[in-house]
Amino acid sequence: LREFLDNRVALLLDVSPALQQLQQVLRDFLLDGGKCLRPTFCYTGWQGAGGDPLSAGILNAAASLELLHACALIHDDIMDASDIRRGKPSVHRRLANMHSNARLRGLPDSFGTAVAILLGDLCLTWCHHMLDECGLPADAVRNAKSLSHLMITEVIAGQCLDVIEQARGFSSVERARTVIHYKTAKYTIERPLQIGAVLAGADADLLAMYSSFALPLGEAFQLRDDVLGVFGDPAETGKPVGDDLRGGKPNVLLTLAREAATTAQCAEIDTLLGDAQLGIKALDSLRETIVSTGALATVEGMITQLTNTALAVLDNARLHGDTDRLLAELAVSATSRVR
Amino acid sequence: LREFLDNRVALLLDVSPALQQLQQVLRDFLLDGGKCLRPTFCYTGWQGAGGDPLSAGILNAAASLELLHACALIHDDIMDASDIRRGKPSVHRRLANMHSNARLRGLPDSFGTAVAILLGDLCLTWCHHMLDECGLPADAVRNAKSLSHLMITEVIAGQCLDVIEQARGFSSVERARTVIHYKTAKYTIERPLQIGAVLAGADADLLAMYSSFALPLGEAFQLRDDVLGVFGDPAETGKPVGDDLRGGKPNVLLTLAREAATTAQCAEIDTLLGDAQLGIKALDSLRETIVSTGALATVEGMITQLTNTALAVLDNARLHGDTDRLLAELAVSATSRVR
Numbered sequence: 001l002r003e004f005l006d007n008r009v010a011l012l013l014d015v016s017p018a019l020q021q022l023q024q025v026l027r028d029f030l031l032d033g034g035k036c037l038r039p040t041f042c043y044t045g046w047q048g049a050g051g052d053p054l055s056a057g058i059l060n061a062a063a064s065l066e067l068l069h070a071c072a073l074i075h076d077d078i079m080d081a082s083d084i085r086r087g088k089p090s091v092h093r094r095l096a097n098m099h100s101n102a103r104l105r106g107l108p109d110s111f112g113t114a115v116a117i118l119l120g121d122l123c124l125t126w127c128h129h130m131l132d133e134c135g136l137p138a139d140a141v142r143n144a145k146s147l148s149h150l151m152i153t154e155v156i157a158g159q160c161l162d163v164i165e166q167a168r169g170f171s172s173v174e175r176a177r178t179v180i181h182y183k184t185a186k187y188t189i190e191r192p193l194q195i196g197a198v199l200a201g202a203d204a205d206l207l208a209m210y211s212s213f214a215l216p217l218g219e220a221f222q223l224r225d226d227v228l229g230v231f232g233d234p235a236e237t238g239k240p241v242g243d244d245l246r247g248g249k250p251n252v253l254l255t256l257a258r259e260a261a262t263t264a265q266c267a268e269i270d271t272l273l274g275d276a277q278l279g280i281k282a283l284d285s286l287r288e289t290i291v292s293t294g295a296l297a298t299v300e301g302m303i304t305q306l307t308n309t310a311l312a313v314l315d316n317a318r319l320h321g322d323t324d325r326l327l328a329e330l331a332v333s334a335t336s337r338v339r
Numbered sequence: 340l341r342e343f344l345d346n347r348v349a350l351l352l353d354v355s356p357a358l359q360q361l362q363q364v365l366r367d368f369l370l371d372g373g374k375c376l377r378p379t380f381c382y383t384g385w386q387g388a389g390g391d392p393l394s395a396g397i398l399n400a401a402a403s404l405e406l407l408h409a410c411a412l413i414h415d416d417i418m419d420a421s422d423i424r425r426g427k428p429s430v431h432r433r434l435a436n437m438h439s440n441a442r443l444r445g446l447p448d449s450f451g452t453a454v455a456i457l458l459g460d461l462c463l464t465w466c467h468h469m470l471d472e473c474g475l476p477a478d479a480v481r482n483a484k485s486l487s488h489l490m491i492t493e494v495i496a497g498q499c500l501d502v503i504e505q506a507r508g509f510s511s512v513e514r515a516r517t518v519i520h521y522k523t524a525k526y527t528i529e530r531p532l533q534i535g536a537v538l539a540g541a542d543a544d545l546l547a548m549y550s551s552f553a554l555p556l557g558e559a560f561q562l563r564d565d566v567l568g569v570f571g572d573p574a575e576t577g578k579p580v581g582d583d584l585r586g587g588k589p590n591v592l593l594t595l596a597r598e599a600a601t602t603a604q605c606a607e608i609d610t611l612l613g614d615a616q617l618g619i620k621a622l623d624s625l626r627e628t629i630v631s632t633g634a635l636a637t638v639e640g641m642i643t644q645l646t647n648t649a650l651a652v653l654d655n656a657r658l659h660g661d662t663d664r665l666l667a668e669l670a671v672s673a674t675s676r677v678r
Contacts, residue, residue, distance in 0.1 A: 008492065015496040015521055018503050075460065079453035104506035105613065106587065114418035114502045117456060121414065121463060122495045128467040129488040138477055149468040153347065156461045157354040163453045164357050167443035182354055248445065274444065 001063040002031060004130050025094050026119050030070050033086040033238070038065040038192045040330065041214075045196025048323035049206055057136035061144065061199055064130035065192055067123045068152065072159075074120040078113055079163070080247050087238040092116035124152075136199055143198040151191035158182030166249055173259070176252045177219065184225075185218025209317055213327065217310035220303045220335045226251045227299060230287060236338055242283045248274025252302075257295035265289045307335045340402040341370060343469050364433050365458050369409050372425040372577070377404040377531045379669065380553075384535025387662035388545055396475035400483065400538055403469035404531055406462045407491065411498075413459035417452055418502070419586050426577040431455035463491075475538050482537040490530035497521030505588055512598070515591045516558065523564075524557025528673075548656050552666065556649035559642045559674045565590045566638060569626060575677055581622045587613025591641075596634035604628045646674045 009023045039062035046058045076082070077090035084090060089097065096112030104111065131148060134141065162179045165171060193210040194202075228237050229244040230253065244251060250258075250273070258269050268289065272282050290296050310331050314324045348362045378401035385397045415421070416429035423429060428436065435451030443450065470487060473480065501518045504510060532549040533541075567576050568583040569592065583590060589597075589612070597608050607628065611621050629635050649670050653663045 011489070011492050012496050012499075015493065016500050016517060019496060019499055022499055022503075071460065075456050079449075079456060081449075099506060105508050106506050110418075110420075111502065111506050115499060117414050117418060117459075118495050118499050118502070120456075121410065121460070122492065124460060124463055125467070125488065125491045125495070128464070132481075132484055132488070138481075142471075142477075145471055149464065149471070150350070152464045153350050153461065154354065156457050156464070157351050157358060160351075160358055160361055160454060160457050161355050163450065163457070164361075167438060167445050167450050169444050178355060 001066060004060070004063070004126070005030065008126055008129075021098055022095075022115060022119065025091060025098070026070075026122070029074070029091050029094075030066065030123075033088070034066060034069070036066055037334065038069055038188060039063055041189055041192035042196040044323060044326050044330065045193035045202075045210060046200045047196075047321055048193075048210075048317075048319035048327070049197040049200035049202035050320040051196070051200030053321070055136070057134045058196065058199060060134035061131055061136065061141075062192075062196065064127045064134065065195075067127035067130060071120040071123040071127065072155065074116050074123065076159070078116055078120075080243075082239075082243060082247075084240055084243075085238065087235075091119060134199075140199045140201060144195045147191060147195050147198060151187060151195070154182050154191070155187035158184075158187070162249070166247070170250045170255055170258055173252055173255050176250060176255050180219050180222045180252070181215070184222035185215045187218075188221060189218040190214035209313065213310050213313040213317070213331075216306040217331050217334065220306035220310070223252060223299050223303050223306070224335045224337075226253045227296065227303075230283075230290065231296075233338075242278055245273055245283065245286060246276050246278045253290060253295055253299050256298050257290045257293045260293035260295060261289060265293065303335055307331055340405060343399070343402070343465070344369065347465055347468075360437060361434075361454060361458065364430060364437070365409075365461070368413070368430050368433075369405065369462075372427070373405060373408070375405055376673070377408055377527060378402055380528050380531035381535040383662060383665050383669065384532035384541075384549060385539045386535075386660055387532075387549075387656075387658035387666070388536040388539035388541035389659040390535070390539030392660070394475070396473045397535065397538060399473035400470055400475060400480075401531075401535065403466045403473065404534075406466035406469060410459040410462040410466065411494065413455050413462065415498070417455055417459075419582075421578075421582060421586075423579055424577065426574075430458060473538075479538045479540060483534045486530055486534050486537060490526060490534070493521050493530070494526035497523075497526065501588070505586070509589045509594055509597055512591055512594050515589060515594050519558050519561045519591065520554070523561035524554045526557075527560060528557040529553035548652065552649050552652040552656070552670075555645040556670050556673065559645035559649070562591060562638050562642050562645070563674045563676075565592045566635070566642075569622075569629060570635075572677075581617055584612055584622065584625060585615050585617045592629060592634055592638050595637050596629045596632045599632035599634060600628060604632065642674055646670055 005027055009027065012019045012023050042062040042065055043058055047053055051058055073085060074091045077085055078092050082090050083093045092112040095115045096108040099108040099111040131145060132141065158179055162183055165175060165179055190211055193214055194207050197206055197210060226244065229239070230242065232241055234241050254269065254273065258266060261269060268285065272278060272286055275282070311328055314328055317324055344366055348366065351358045351362050381401040381404055382397060386392055390397055412424060413430045416424055417431050421429055422432045431451040434454045435447040438447040438450040470484060471480065497518055497520070501522055504514060504518055529550055532553055533546050536545055536549060565583065568578070569581065571580055573580050593608065593612065597605060600608060607624065611617060611625055614621070650667055653667055656663055
């Protein structure tokens with residue numbers, strides 16, 4: 001990734017040395033602090049399908065997913081007006097700070113948003129570029145690109161749905177789970193595994209097996225994320241606790257809490273959810289409701305059950321090398337109580 | 340394009356019927372009112388290189404550029420907070436209106452911005468997808484994709500530079516011309532022509548000839564756009580007159596005016612430029628300054644000279660069919676005083 005970036009960034013600096021600071025912001029964001037979950041699943045998917053663990057091509061292909069994810073995070077943080085990501089200022093915030101520090105004309109926030117939209121677009125197009133030129137055989141790359149196109153359409157559709165559900169307010173657990181299915185389960189786990197697999201020439205059976213493993217695990221992963229968003233330690237998650245509540249996202253955890261809430265609790269949730277200024281005291285009260293309605297226990301139960309379903313798929317899987325062990329470890333760490 | 344969209348949109352509706360309205364907004368925008376300048380240059384570049392005029396593959400490849408342009412316009416309109424595009428509400432504005440009409444939760448503007456960012460991302464990724472699967476031979480597509488990746492990095496770099504220059508305020512005509520070079524000349528004319536040409540298997544000489552034609556023409560095209568932005572008829576341009584001034588863009592026309600302005604005129608430009616509420620009277624006064632400083636005449640002279648330079652390149656070009664005549668017509672219409 002670093003090598004690819006050096007190469008691409010040289011192009012930017014050819015256009016103008018004035019782009020120096022922007023490329024630094026982008027590089028800092030890309031190379032610092034990501035968990036590389038999607039590249040890891042892609043590489044593991046390749047290994048399980050019998051791909052050569054020492055191939056340079058798969059490393060390029062896997063790293064390209066980190067560029068896609070960078071686009072998703074940069075654009076997401078603009079959409080959610082999130083100022084913190086991975087424990088540091090988000091990209092649009094860093095750019096706005098750059099504008100303020102240099103005392104440029106216009107509003108820092110507008111500048112930050114504009115340039116961050118463009119840097120996200122750049123990451124998205126570089127993702128396609130890096131996969132196109134990963135160096136693996138043309139047929140394998142063509143198949144991987146079909147899946148990658150599908151994955152990107154799915155994740156954007158899932159994000160659109162997320163924004164729409166948020167604007168509609170509470171609906172049903174089922175609808176909240178549809179968002180998770182597309183926005184997380186397919187994007188974070190299923191498609192990366194499958195892309196790695198088709199690059200190694202896997203057959204339809206293996207792709208189906210990866211789906212059976214990935215979809216429950218991906219859902220469990222997002223549910224864990226939702227729990228950590230309310231109860232987690234910001235030092236570990238890199239995000240301020242309660243931001244989902246401030247943003248007003250009716251996720252599975254909150255939808256369950258609201259369904260089981262008393263009238264008074266219900267009114268409290270409706271009042272506090274989406275309050276951008278939500279303080280510690282209100283947050284504590286919402287947490288209590290989430291616990292007392294049994295929503296937290298239900299979600300913990302779902303996480304355990306979904307993770308077990310995923311792990312059970314591995315029992316009958318015939319994967320190359322120690323891939324089943326690696327996938328089991330990833331499953332446990334992705335859904336465990338700490339990050 | 341319509342066929343490709345039908346196919347992709349079906350995927351979105353598979354995710355959720357709730358995406359019906361969004362796909363309609365996107366489809367309306369894509370299929371209604373664009374000049375298809377980039378696809379036209381791409382197709383003409385193919386023809387000039389001896390490509391079969393009846394090939395379906397080149398139509399797919401050329402149409403993919405309209406998807407890229409849709410991303411650029413949708414994201415641009417967010418960045419510039421432009422509410423009008425092609426004489427109708429811009430995409431983020433349509434989405435915000437949809438939110439208001441349905442009385443959804445949250446702020447209509449935030450909803451419009453969030454979904455428009457996502458729809459722009461979708462267009463960008465569909466552009467790559469459509470070019471990948473245009474149906475032309477794999478080698479030709481690979482070469483075209485290299486150029487397309489380069490083009491997209493260049494245009495985003497040009498847009499970043501545009502935002503930076505705007506934030507820095509007036510600099511020099513030379514710097515304003517660098518922005519045009521990347522943001523318009525390469526993106527609108529040079530690269531589309533060359534992509535069409537490499538798809539038809541053109542050699543380096545033809546690509547160089549297309550550059551010599553395209554770069555001056557592209558600059559002339561943008562200068563014409565800048566003039567129309569201040570003096571044009573909104574019924575023809577589809578954009579409110581004066582928006583560049585309200586947005587505070589120090590383009591070539593304004594930079595020239597400011598360089599030749601009296602102290603009083605200079606102060607006037609600095610006060611009015613970037614005033615989002617700029618009214619008719621102030622606009623008239625700025626126009627007068629642009630005329631009386633000779634900036635308008637200088638830019639008109641540049642447009643004529645650059646267009647003639649481009650046309651002269653065609654005199655010595657050996658192109659297939661009547662491509663030289665088509666390119667000459669495109670050159671004249673792209674730089675003429677009406678749109």
